[in-house]
Amino acid sequence: MKKSKILTLVLLISLCSTPLMAQENTFIKEYLERLETSKKYVILVAETMPKDKYTFKATPESMSFAEHLMHIAWAMDWHSKSLMGGRDARNWETDTELKVDNKSKEEMIATISNTFDVTSTFISEFDIKKLDERLDYFGANRTKRQILLLLTDHITHHRAQMLVYMRLNGLKPPRYVLYQ
16 A cells, blocks of 8 residues: 555656656757757858958947957856856956957857857756756846846847947848747
């Protein structure tokens, strides 16, 4: 009798947890699909902007087109590897891997592409049981799932600024890509 109660309990727990795990797996799968589409669109935007316009700023205190592009890379690295993964953050003052520095247009595009790939790999290998863990996010208490959503918002925000820079230079930005 005791064994059947334990077996029943184990079965109930597994039945209840399976749909939750499936939902989390679906979230990661859909997130990675969105991130891949976003990567393609960001790269298309970066390729479309002429290299002589990479230093363009809408105002003197704004980031340049190139700085927006590399800021996206920096943010992906920080949100995934540092904030969610626990790695020490890169030192903004000394680490030039994800900064404009002396990079050519082609080097910046390769850097952003690689950073998207590294971020996607990190997320695909992320322990989905940790998505509900909470972190301090600039004074707000957020789950790691929310951190991923904030990251996509951040990418969209800076990419939109890059699109405006293209318009301010008389260029037609690439057509909007749905679901990214």
